């Protein structure tokens with residue numbers, strides 16, 4: 063690990079981020095005016111510092127955190143504010159602490175991205191699935207040397223998967239994990255890139271060898287995410303100029319604007335094949351026609367990376383299943399199929415119902431949608447889910463998803479209020495376990511008909527967020543398998 067106070071200050075200066083260096087009453091632009099420190103660790107948590115740690119003060123960091131850090135011997139911090147009243151440490155005062163954190167973390171971890179072929183995948187829907195497909199192909203192609211950062215799991219050695227917290231990790235965590243991946247012998251990294259990642263500079267300074275832009279539709283609009291669709295789309299578009307080559311999803315909305323971005327930056331665009339073409343040569347284990355669009359993107363990425371057309375490695379994605387995505391369960395007591403899926407906005411609920419229609423439509427099933435929506439963010443999803451489903455299903459059961467401070471019942475009531483179709487029934491059962499139980503019991507009362515239960519928005523998560531803390535939950539998949547007395 064090679065970062066010192068002097069080299070950090072120089073790097074920040076080169077990137078136009080350094081405002082000045084401050085220690086007590088001494089203010090300077092010259093790092094040589096301060097005792098140099100060779101950093102042995104970097105962190106954004108004031109509770110994890112010692113005399114050779116570089117601390118990044120970002121986001122909702124509070125000045126009082128520095129009191130204990132100072133006692134722990136903190137010697138240097140990066141911040142947008144002068145904290146010399148709270149600490150004797152040297153402050154690298156910058157224009158943007160998150161950009162600084164990304165650049166300095168990459169340097170601290172020895173620029174691991176330079177030893178990897180890095181694939182970045184963005185889009186409103188299909189990021190996780192495409193990332194898993196791509197990793198499977200690159201793993202097969204390279205003999206197990208592809209790492210993955212996804213919203214479900216991270217994988218740093220091509221074979222072990224650990225649950226992740228964010229779609230795109232904080233920059234510092236991302237570069238630390240890239241270092242581990244390189245040390246584990248990985249040659250490829252496939253990562254999901256959320257719009258938030260660009261909004262809060264988690265991938266600042268990172269160039270993707272291949273960037274993929276799958277699709278775009280309204281999502282993530284709220285005060286803590288994006289104020290408008292334009293802002294959401296603008297953030298996602300940053301991947302274009304930060305990639306060496308671009309893969310563009312077939313039928314992507316605003317494709318002309320995306321091509322204009324690429325043309326201005328001189329970046330080659332590879333368009334993905336129509337999903338129907340992929341259906342001719344691949345038989346995916348995971349259900350849903352939309353997954354053939356995700357497969358088309360994975361094939362295009364592999365092509366740009368150099369996997370030859372027709373190579374057997376391309377079929378590695380055929381067997382990929384992703385926990386909590388399009389998982390089917392069949393009841394042993396009635397003609398009922400439950401699908402556990404991660405759909406949670408207009409586009410994905412619509413795609414899910416297209417699948418239900420195609421697979422089960424001929425049997426005119428009774429369709430129940432068990433859904434909630436996230437609290438305190440992505441408000442547009444609430445009417446999006448209702449509008450995508452209301453004329454295509456028989457029954458809504460509104461229940462808990464994840465929340466911060468917003469009461470679950472308020473979210474359920476709001477969603478129920480969006481219903482305009484008089485033919486769809488609805489009920490609110492806030493407790494998610496009870497909601498699924500209720501849906502199963504009602505289905506068993508309809509012995510004369512096929513029932514389709516759609517349990518969406520939680521996938522295989524074993525928790526529900528309440529006040530942003532994880533509260534244990536059995537998981538939609540395990541719950542329904544237990545109630546059905548079987549699992550497939």
Ligand SMILES: CC(=O)N[C@H]1[C@@H](OP(=O)(O)OP(=O)(O)OC[C@H]2O[C@@H](n3ccc(=O)[nH]c3=O)[C@H](O)[C@@H]2O)O[C@H](CO)[C@@H](O)[C@@H]1O[C@H](C)C(=O)N[C@@H](C)C(=O)N[C@H](CCC(=O)O)C(=O)O
Nearest residue numbers: 106107108109120121122123127228229230232256258262
């Ligand atoms: C808006 C946003 O990006 N928030 C993220 C951000 O929060 P923040 O920087 O404000 O950090 P904070 O947790 O409020 O605390 C401020 C700082 O004080 C530090 N601290 C705190 C206490 C203390 O004693 N000492 C101390 O130093 C914390 O370590 C932190 O660095 O940094 C945190 C980790 O450092 C993230 O967990 C958090 O994500 C929140 C939880 C989140 O949910 N973000 C969502 C909106 C998100 O990013 N989603 C996208 C898209 C998902 C999708 O595509 O579906 C994603 O990429 O996941």
Ligand SMILES: Nc1ncnc2c1ncn2[C@@H]1O[C@H](COP(=O)(O)OP(=O)(O)OP(=O)(O)O)[C@@H](O)[C@H]1O
Nearest residue numbers: 186187188189190191352355387403404405410413
């Ligand atoms: N290409 C697609 N088009 C429309 N819907 C899709 C597509 N791919 C997946 N979906 C739906 O979206 C859900 C989430 O898929 P996935 O996790 O791959 O996307 P994501 O972009 O990572 O989503 P999120 O950002 O919400 O985590 C799936 O469970 C499915 O219902």
